[in-house]
Amino acid sequence: MAQKPFENDRENLKAKKFMMWLFLVSSFIYFAGLTSGFIVYTAEDPSRGINTILPDVFKYSTGVIILSSLTMHLAYLAGKKLQFRMQNLYLLITAVLGLFFFVFQFQGWGLLFNRGVVFSGNPNASQSFIYVFIASHLLHIAVGMILLLRAVRLKFSRIDPVRNTFRLEITSIFWHFIDILWIYLYVFLLLNQ
Amino acid sequence: MASTAIQHTLEHSGHSHDDHGHHHETFLTKYVFSQDHKMIAKQFLITGIIMAVIGMLLSILFRIQLGWPDQSFPLLETFLGKWAEGGRIKPDFYLALVTIHGTIMVFFVLTAGLSGTFSNLLIPLQLGARDMASPFVNMLSFWFFFTACVIMMASFFVESGPASAGWTIYPPLSALPQAISGSAAGMTLWLISMVFFIASSLMGALNYISTVLNMRTKGMDMWKMPLTIWAFFLTAILGVLSFPVLVSGVVLLIFDRSFGTSFYLSELVVQGQVLPQQGGSPILFQHLFWFLGHPEVYIVIMPAMGIASEVMATNSRKPIFGYHAMVYSLIGISVLSFIVWGHHMFVTGMNPFLGGVFMITTLIIAVPSAVKTFNWLATIWRGNIRFTPAMLFAIGLVSFFISGGLTGIFLGNAALDIPLHDSYFVVAHFHLVMGSAAICGMLCGVYHWFPKMFGRMMDEKLGYLHFWFTFIGAYLVFFPMHFMGLDGVPRRYYAFTEFEFMKEWLTVNTFVSWAAIIAAIGQIAFLWNFFHSIFYGKKAVQNPWESSTLEWTTPVEHLHGNWPGEIPTVYRWPYDYSKPGHTTDFIPQTTPFSQTMSSNLPHDFEGNPEAERIQIEWQKKQQAEAEQGV
Numbered sequence: 001m002a003q004k005p006f007e008n009d010r011e012n013l014k015a016k017k018f019m020m021w022l023f024l025v026s027s028f029i030y031f032a033g034l035t036s037g038f039i040v041y042t043a044e045d046p047s048r049g050i051n052t053i054l055p056d057v058f059k060y061s062t063g064v065i066i067l068s069s070l071t072m073h074l075a076y077l078a079g080k081k082l083q084f085r086m087q088n089l090y091l092l093i094t095a096v097l098g099l100f101f102f103v104f105q106f107q108g109w110g111l112l113f114n115r116g117v118v119f120s121g122n123p124n125a126s127q128s129f130i131y132v133f134i135a136s137h138l139l140h141i142a143v144g145m146i147l148l149l150r151a152v153r154l155k156f157s158r159i160d161p162v163r164n165t166f167r168l169e170i171t172s173i174f175w176h177f178i179d180i181l182w183i184y185l186y187v188f189l190l191l192n193q
Numbered sequence: 194m195a196s197t198a199i200q201h202t203l204e205h206s207g208h209s210h211d212d213h214g215h216h217h218e219t220f221l222t223k224y225v226f227s228q229d230h231k232m233i234a235k236q237f238l239i240t241g242i243i244m245a246v247i248g249m250l251l252s253i254l255f256r257i258q259l260g261w262p263d264q265s266f267p268l269l270e271t272f273l274g275k276w277a278e279g280g281r282i283k284p285d286f287y288l289a290l291v292t293i294h295g296t297i298m299v300f301f302v303l304t305a306g307l308s309g310t311f312s313n314l315l316i317p318l319q320l321g322a323r324d325m326a327s328p329f330v331n332m333l334s335f336w337f338f339f340t341a342c343v344i345m346m347a348s349f350f351v352e353s354g355p356a357s358a359g360w361t362i363y364p365p366l367s368a369l370p371q372a373i374s375g376s377a378a379g380m381t382l383w384l385i386s387m388v389f390f391i392a393s394s395l396m397g398a399l400n401y402i403s404t405v406l407n408m409r410t411k412g413m414d415m416w417k418m419p420l421t422i423w424a425f426f427l428t429a430i431l432g433v434l435s436f437p438v439l440v441s442g443v444v445l446l447i448f449d450r451s452f453g454t455s456f457y458l459s460e461l462v463v464q465g466q467v468l469p470q471q472g473g474s475p476i477l478f479q480h481l482f483w484f485l486g487h488p489e490v491y492i493v494i495m496p497a498m499g500i501a502s503e504v505m506a507t508n509s510r511k512p513i514f515g516y517h518a519m520v521y522s523l524i525g526i527s528v529l530s531f532i533v534w535g536h537h538m539f540v541t542g543m544n545p546f547l548g549g550v551f552m553i554t555t556l557i558i559a560v561p562s563a564v565k566t567f568n569w570l571a572t573i574w575r576g577n578i579r580f581t582p583a584m585l586f587a588i589g590l591v592s593f594f595i596s597g598g599l600t601g602i603f604l605g606n607a608a609l610d611i612p613l614h615d616s617y618f619v620v621a622h623f624h625l626v627m628g629s630a631a632i633c634g635m636l637c638g639v640y641h642w643f644p645k646m647f648g649r650m651m652d653e654k655l656g657y658l659h660f661w662f663t664f665i666g667a668y669l670v671f672f673p674m675h676f677m678g679l680d681g682v683p684r685r686y687y688a689f690t691e692f693e694f695m696k697e698w699l700t701v702n703t704f705v706s707w708a709a710i711i712a713a714i715g716q717i718a719f720l721w722n723f724f725h726s727i728f729y730g731k732k733a734v735q736n737p738w739e740s741s742t743l744e745w746t747t748p749v750e751h752l753h754g755n756w757p758g759e760i761p762t763v764y765r766w767p768y769d770y771s772k773p774g775h776t777t778d779f780i781p782q783t784t785p786f787s788q789t790m791s792s793n794l795p796h797d798f799e800g801n802p803e804a805e806r807i808q809i810e811w812q813k814k815q816q817a818e819a820e821q822g823v
Contacts, residue, residue, distance in 0.1 A: 018407055019326055019330070026436070029437040030441050033437060034441045037445065037481055041456070120453030125455050128455075
């Protein structure tokens with residue numbers, strides 16, 4: 001029978017993966033909206049701007065998130081080779097690195113706050129923007145961690161390899177995106193500090 | 194043998210992916226948490242209709258105030274309590290009515306009700322797909338929309354009243370609870386509702402784009418898609434690219450309202466009190482808002498255009514005139530829509546040079562719009578027109594689009610906009626070009642695809658009645674507003690009795706209010722027709738409009754997966770109406786050229802030499818036979 005099996009029509013994993021890419025586009029537009037808001041706002045008055053040097057702790061968080069992209073990729077490769085134990089291990093390492101990222105970002109906020117670069121009640125909203133960028137990005141990291149944990153497999157006997165790889169792909173696309181997103185935001189902030 | 198296999202797989206199709214057991218569809222999975230795109234479309238439609246009725250009633254309330262500003266209507270107090278003490282609507286509540294009317298109509302009816310209904314219904318059916326890319330996300334999309342509706346309506350029940358800073362919610366008015374009572378809890382609910390709404394539209398849009406790009410049936414290349422699909426597809430792209438920017442604007446507004454930041458607030462004194470916020474820029478909000486806001490009006494009108502194109506071609510029994518030009522003009526409108534947002538901000542102190550740039554980009558939109566208009570006119574020109582209710586509404590769309598679009602050329606002019614800005618001229622413009630035109634497109638779609646949705650026909654006579662009430666009513670309501678605007682009457686004002694120069698417009702306002710009330714009563718014809726026909730309408734045949742597109746090849750009885758057995762293959766474009774040499778005046782997209790030898794044209798084969806050779810041979814044979822016959 002030349003006919004495509006019905007189930008395949010409905011599964012259409014490719015189309016679902018494409019939706020993830022589209023989501024990344026819309027998410028990136030959100031950040032583009034914020035950063036261009038920053039530019040428009042800051043350009044209006046010379047007294048506005050970040051006016052401070054970003055704490056070094058953001059360098060650590062950048063390192064951590066790049067490293068986590070690497071472990072995410074290793075998890076994906078392991079999953080493709082059906083090494084589910086390794087896959088779980090790498091996923092968990094990625095999630096732990098994600099946690100470290102959270103910690104570093106909060107530390108960065110603390111340092112900024114102590115310098116008087118505060119979020120609320122700040123007449124220079126360019127500085128408040130730093131918090132909005134990071135908070136919005138951390139929200140994405142939180143979603144990414146949920147995806148990571150969902151990709152962890154507990155019962156190896158019941159794994160459908162196609163589905164498993166699909167889930168890993170979705171997770172890794174998203175995780176690499178938020179990695180690149182952070183680099184974009186960090187470079188954007190560095191260029192404006 | 195083959196058919197039993199198909200039957201078996203069909204049964205499977207009703208199940209979600211993760212469970213492997215057999216279960217029957219319950220009421221909950223079939224009608225409430227349905228993942229079937231056809232049911233979701235109906236859910237969007239009926240929710241949209243309910244929201245439209247609410248939005249219309251709100252407009253009648255403020256029309257009563259505008260038409261009879263000095264008169265007391267005790268009935269209003271009975272229903273609205275403290276919002277209409279002494280039978281007169283209070284100024285604060287008047288502003289809330291205007292705000293929520295605008296929000297409901299733009300977002301809930303003409304975005305979700307229109308795109309949500311027809312994208313969901315038609316994308317899989319006209320492209321030949323079993324369902325959307327992700328039926329689950331699709332279901333989520335509807336329930337987020339529904340939640341947004343509930344939250345928006347809930348704001349009528351908080352003590353300080355619903356949001357009342359206008360549907361554009363400009364700060365500082367919307368950011369400070371002490372500025373106006375509607376900016377307290379009502380505004381918070383508005384913002385929460387909109388976050389749900391945006392999430393819903395994004396989920397919908399991701400599904401639409403992915404389905405269009407990945408799940409077309411065999412033979413359905415992009416240039417064989419009906420114009421409806423092109424319109425929905427480009428609309429979804431606009432949504433994905435513009436709604437996130439509104440989110441960023443709204444997020445900053447939420448921080449300003451609740452967390453003491455000053456993105457938009459600066460040097461404010463409210464009721465004698467100096468506010469602590471310093472250094473914000475209210476113009477920033479306008480930039481972020483209108484970067485969405487302008488594409489949004491095309492999100493509203495483009496699906497309506499697509500629907501009208503399809504319905505007009507079908508009911509003129511002629512191919513759509515300039516199919517490629519129609520697609521390219523939609524693409525042109527989509528691209529241009531992102532670089533015109535500044536025309537909403539000409540009077541914000543914008544650099545006049547920048548204003549000139551925005552003016553030029555805005556006026557260029559007239560080109561693709563005119564292309565579409567002329568193509569519609571050329572489509573019905575000397576057509577064999579069937580005046581179904583859907584066709585009338587499609588023609589109504591063209592009429593409103595022309596008369597409303599012309600005033601857009603006035604408003605797009607940076608210099609003319611100085612006197613016209615925020616006047617009734619603007620109200621007249623967008624109610625005709627976006628409001629009336631898009632609602633005509635939506636109603637056109639409802640009348641045309643009702644048989645597909647419910648398997649029954651709507652009553653034609655009531656449809657005609659509804660059309661004329663709506664069409665004449667809309668013109669009587671909105672046309673006089675042009676003249677008020679030219680005279681300098683500002684929009685959103687509570688009463689015209691306080692200003693000497695506006696007093697003479699009072700009689701016109703009374704007239705407009707009567708027209709609005711009568712047009713609203715005319716909608717009862719539709720509501721009755723719609724809900725009655727769902728249950729008692731005449732049973733529909735499979736292809737009641739003799740249309741050539743794919744959705745009419747599905748059985749009247751709905752089934753999960755749309756087609757029993759194999760999805761049909763597509764061989765030709767969707768507009769083969771009245772093709773010379775063919776026996777009937779339409780050829781379905783599923784009919785191969787080998788079955789229509791008598792009507793094939795050289796360009797049908799897209800340069801395929803083998804097909805051309807077969808065609809020429811057939812023609813020679815026909816000729817020879819004809820000569821022998823003589």
